[in-house]
Amino acid sequence: MKVAILGESSADEAVVRIFVDAILGEPTDSVERYRLRSRGWPAVLNQLPAVLHALYYQSDADALVVVVDSDSHPHDVAHDDPGPRDDSCHLCAVRSKIDAVRARLRPVQGRGSFRAAAGLAVPALEAWLWCGQDSLVTEQNWINGLWAGEIPYTKLKLKQWVYGTDRPDLVTETTRATERARRLAENLAMLEERFPIGFGALCREVRGWRGDLR
Amino acid sequence: MSQVNDIPIIEAIEFTNFKALRNAELPLSQFTLIVGPNGSGKSTVLQGLRWLRGVGINFDHALTIGVPRDDATRIVMTIRTRYAGKRFNVIRRLTPRHHNETDSVPRIAGNELYQHAVWQMLQTLRTFSLVPERLSQPVKLSASMNLLDDGLNLAGVLDRLRDQHPERFEQLNEELARWLPEFDRILFDTPMEGHRAIQLRTRKGQARIPASELSTGTLLALTILTIAYIPDSPKLVALEEPDHGLHPRLLRDVRDALYRLAYPDRFGESRPPVQVIATTHSPYFLDLFRDHPEEVVIAKKEANEATFQRLSDMPNVEEILEDSQLGDAWYSGVLGGVPVAP
Incomplete structure (x- = not known):
């Protein structure tokens, strides 16, 4: 299966690829034609329409996976209720954009269905990577802290934990992040349990593709 | 006794009557990125650093436009340094009659070590305005x-x-x-x-x-x-537009290279840290410093005078930036540091 990954950095995209492969239970191929690269939020959101159009019309990609950091805008399950989405929520904003673009796509002869999935790392991808190292690092803990006005850890603190510095170079960041992702990929259940909204959503959507594949 | 392994650091430079910097203080960190419009004093900062190193400047060319030129007029740079937990100033003055008049490192009772370390830093500092043909x-x-x-x-x-x-x-x-x-x-x-x-x-x-x-x-x-x-x-390196001519996707690597100089211990290196000052006009490069607003200084120019402000000192900056990219926010003008009509 050919899957394009769009994240906030190349290191994030390498991590997401590992998770997507683990969720699907088989390795995916990248879309060689496009070496996608974003540069943080909201660039991901801004370039999403162009990426989706290009992948759909000009590539043989089967799917796109988008994973972004929540920053201080985590997803609430209430956002999934019928009605307008809360576009201040990064996950809702990504989903809205994907839906809007897909609704406008013209049928293309010979093209199969094009799938898309979105995930949300609360507050940043490094929280997923630190999962299991510290029981306090969970989606709910961070969201509770945010509402209480006292977040339990910052994005910079997560970087220090994962990379040993809050200013990792790209090679270190990618190497350490993918090492941790490979270990975590062997225990997705833990990630899903501790990050049920953002990681859980990604798992559910990607697993939903399996039926299409068979 | 002080820790002789400490590295002197320039905490700020005050400029008086130096081109667009009539009365400006530039706050500095271990790494500092200065952004601002053309003519807002970024290159003057580098020229000032060269002056510290001993490269002469011409009084009449360097004097702020509009400042009366008489015998009492001075162009002054005051370099506020910290070394081994102590702070003191180095002052460089230029008068109409005496080019390169210098007050060397002020005497500090009983501690020539400080003088030597700071003076050595100033003498070995390097400023780069790279010219491809060279x-x-x-x-x-x-x-x-x-x-x-x-x-x-x-x-x-x-x-x-x-x-x-x-x-x-x-x-x-x-x-x-x-x-x-x-x-x-x-x-x-x-x-x-x-x-x-x-x-x-x-x-x-x-x-x-x-x-x-x-x-x-x-x-x-x-x-x-x-x-x-x-x-x-050297102990201090200043680079004019290190992003110049490079593909935006290389800018993260450029930042990493400069961070390697400034924070070698975080890159597994045992050499002493280098204080780094860089300038840029690139919103893409600026984006890379979103997590460290204390490292970003906005140069602002109004009328003929430029001033500096550390991004982290700007009121409500986190709320202003919240979901924006730093480069976009700067480009929009909400942070200042953009061209304004005279």
């Missing part, structure tokens, strides 16, 4: 090869690095191959006796491309990497 020039080898402000001597510096620090030279080659995957190695040519020129070898076909045929961006990337890998770095 980077590609063959150079005559000498016992001590230093990269000049415009980038001249690059071939000689790399030649010395290869001979005297082969491990670092290999690391540089590896890093260069990652930055510019079409090349896999730095090679040298001897265009005439005692001279060196650089070539880069292509990964595909192993062709040797002379420096004169390399693109501007390639030469600039190689130079920035070289600055980051020179083992005996």
Whole structure:
């Protein structure tokens, strides 16, 4: 299966690829034609329409996976209720954009269905990577802290934990992040349990593709 | 006794009557990125640093426009330093009659160590405004090869690095191959006796491309990497637009290279940290400092006068930036530091 990954950095995209492969239970191929690269939020959101159009019309990609950091805008399950989405929520904003673009796509002869999935790392991808190292690092803990006005850890603190510095170079960041992702990929259940909204959503959507594949 | 292993740091520089910097204080960190419109004093900061090092300036050319010129007029730079937990100032003055009048490091009772360390930092600081044509020039080898402000001597510096620090030279080659995957190695040519020129070898076909045929961006990337890998770095390095001529996707690597200089311990290096000052006009480069607003200084110009403000000192900056990219926010004008009509 050919899957394009769009994240906030190349290191994030390498991590997401590992998770997507683990969720699907088989390795995916990248879309060689496009070496996608974003540069943080909201660039991901801004370039999403162009990426989706290009992948759909000009590539043989089967799917796109988008994973972004929540920053201080985590997803609430209430956002999934019928009605307008809360576009201040990064996950809702990504989903809205994907839906809007897909609704406008013209049928293309010979093209199969094009799938898309979105995930949300609360507050940043490094929280997923630190999962299991510290029981306090969970989606709910961070969201509770945010509402209480006292977040339990910052994005910079997560970087220090994962990379040993809050200013990792790209090679270190990618190497350490993918090492941790490979270990975590062997225990997705833990990630899903501790990050049920953002990681859980990604798992559910990607697993939903399996039926299409068979 | 003080910790002699400490490195002096410049905490701020005050400018008086120096071009657009009539009355401005530039706050500095271990790493500082200055953004602002043309003519807002960024290049003047580098000129001031060169002046500190001993490069002369012309009083009449450097005096702020509109400041009356008489015998009492002074152009002044006050460098606020910290070393081993103590703070003191170094003052550089210029009068209409005496170019380069200098008050050297003030005496500090009983502690010449401080004076020496700070003075050494100021004398060895380096400022780079790289000129691509200079980077590609063959150079005559000498016992001590230093990269000049415009980038001249690059071939000689790399030649010395290869001979005297082969491990670092290999690391540089590896890093260069990652930055510019079409090349896999730095090679040298001897265009005439005692001279060196650089070539880069292509990964595909192993062709040797002379420096004169390399693109501007390639030469600039190689130079920035070289600055980051020179083992005996000065205590302070200032670079004018290190992003200039480079593909935006390389900017993260440029930032990493400069961080390697500024925070070597975080990159597993044991050498002393280098205080780094860089300027930019690139929103993409600025984006990379979103997590560290204390490292960003906005240069603002109103009428003919420029001032500086550390981004983290700006009221409500986190709320302003919240979901925006730093570069976009700067470009929009909400942070200042953009051209304004006179």
